Amino acid sequence: MNAISRRLVVGSAVITLALTMAACGKAGDDDKSSDSSKDKSIGLLLPDTVTARYEKFDRPLITKKIQELCSDCSVQYDNAGGDAAKQAQQVSTMIAKGVKVLILDAQDAVGIKSSVQAAVDKGIKVIAYDRLAQGPVSAYVSYDNQKVGELQGQALLTAMAGNANPQAKIVMINGDDADPNAAEFKAGAHSVLDGKVTIAYEQSGLWKDTVANQKVKAAITSIGAANIKGVYSANDTMAGGIATALKGAGINVPLTGQDADLTAIQRILLGAQSSTVYKAAKPEAENTAQIAVDLLEGKDFKSIADTTKKSGSGNEVPSKLLEAVSVTKENIKDTVVADGTYTAGQICTADYASACAAAGIK
Known part of the structure; x- marks a missing residue:
């Protein structure tokens, strides 16, 4: 093969490779934009594994209800294992993952305040679950x-x-x-x-x-x-x-x-x-899941959160408070x-x- 032929072959290969890479890049962008589960990601953070109810009832019930209400939603889950510092890191991870709504059962309701603020600053709606975390949470679901x-x-x-x-x-x-x-x-x-x-x-x-x-x-x-x-x-x-x-x-x-x-x-x-x-875990979990999906979709959730409660940081939070037995x-x-x-x-x-x-x- 002469020099001219080699230059033609190499040039053709470069052009083909460039077109292939461009096509792959475009396909990747399309995948990201069309992957609605990434745009509908809900985070769930629970405080410990010692309390039996969290893994046995709360986590599966919340996840199931979210998926019933929003089939293309994804649920990102983690548990603090009783470690407040670990939970703060988990909030940071949820922010990095791009969750749109975060359901948070705080291990330390006071200490988590700055993490809640960081999530809200990134446009994430935070729901305080079972324990009323300090900071600008959007809703609170618990028992009286x-x-x-x-x-x-x-x-x-x-x-x-x-x-x-x-x-x-x-x-x-x-x-x-x-x-x-x-x-x-x-x-x-x-x-x-x-x-x-x-x-x-x-x-x-x-x-x-x-x-x-x-x-x-x-x-x-x-x-x-x-x-x-x-x-x-x-x-x-x-x-x-x-x-x-x-x-x-x-x-x-x-x-x-x-x-x-x-x-x-x-x-x-x-x-x-x-x-x-x-x-009962089911009404608490299902009301929380409904509010999470409503917040995700920009819908009014005040018919569920039919009262308010003031947090330790002075925030008046729309709340759902259930009756225990x-x-x-x-x-x-x-x-x-x-x-x-x-x-x-x-x-x-x-x-x-x-x-x-x-x-x-x-």
């Missing part, structure tokens, strides 16, 4: 947490029966102060308990069974096992650790909880826990079983079969 605390306090007094008097000493194990809900549960419980019993020991259990266990052991040492007439636990995870501590000390007194965890329902059947609070042995069948949260088979394993039969659960 003050009333949850009131339900817990009243359930404890009811279970204490004749032992409920101003001299009766109880132990109070509250949630994590970084969670604004914890303060509301606490305030609600105090509004019912104060003056009716003596709160002889009160500490935060940080939503952890191990911490709650240690705190109650300290309370037993301080107060004396025989002097404790009841224990307020802000949730079921902590109640599990508390029940172990009480059993180890030979104490059997009323013990509250919250979240209607399966293990809590089983403890209630055996008498190791007297009550829990059932906050106190659960005792007497109404397990009519609440968590009737709603399909758990089947009788899930609750009534071999160790709980006779207790289930006594409670009419089959």
Whole structure:
């Protein structure tokens, strides 16, 4: 092949390669612009894996409802594993991924404020889920947490029966102060308990069974096992650790909880826990999913968020606050079983079969 021929072949190859690359580049741009799931991306950040409900109920229910409402929406998910700094990084990652709406259950409602602001500055709508994060959030979906605390306090007094008097000493194990809900549960419980019993020991259990266990052991040492007439636990995870501590000390007194965890329902059947609070995950998750899709599509969501709540940063946030239910042995069948949260088979394993039969659960 002579020099002229080689130049013609090389030149032709270069032109062909350039056209091919241009075509590929154009196709890539088309893919990006036509990929509606990228334009309809919703982020979901949950706070921990210790609380059983988040992975078992909240995540799948929210994801399912979003996909029912918006078939071409995608859901980007992550869990902070109880680490506030990790969750802040996860918000940054969601921003980088280009989510349009972010559903955020804050591990630290105060500390996450700057992350919320950063997301909003990028045009992302933020929904505070279950816990009211500080900063310019667009909506908030949760239960009426003050009333949850009131339900817990009243359930404890009811279970204490004749032992409920101003001299009766109880132990109070509250949630994590970084969670604004914890303060509301606490305030609600105090509004019912104060003056009716003596709160002889009160500490935060940080939503952890191990911490709650240690705190109650300290309370037993301080107060004396025989002097404790009841224990307020802000949730079921902590109640599990508390029940172990009480059993180890030979104490059997009323013990509250919250979240209607399966293990809590089983403890209630055996008498190791007297009550829990059932906050059905489905309505909370589905209302949140509907608001997320409405925000994504620029629709009005105020018919769902029919009230407002002021956050710790002073923001008035359109809110949906649901009503919770106190659960005792007497109404397990009519609440968590009737709603399909758990089947009788899930609750009534071999160790709980006779207790289930006594409670009419089959």
